[in-house]
Amino acid sequence: MMGELLVEQEAMFYGFSLEQHVPNDHLLRSIDRFVDLSRASCE
Numbered sequence: 001m002m003g004e005l006l007v008e009q010e011a012m013f014y015g016f017s018l019e020q021h022v023p024n025d026h027l028l029r030s031i032d033r034f035v036d037l038s039r040a041s042c043e
Contacts, residue, residue: 022028
């Protein structure tokens with residue numbers, strides 16, 4: 001090897017809150033009460 005290649009590695013996990021990023025007047029907030037995703041799975 002002729003030399004080292006230094007690469008910055010991004011964080012694998014980070015905190016993200018939809019509550020902080022979705023505006024209060026967004027369409028998703030108005031339909032949230034009609035959609036129940038508690039039984040949804042990622043299979």
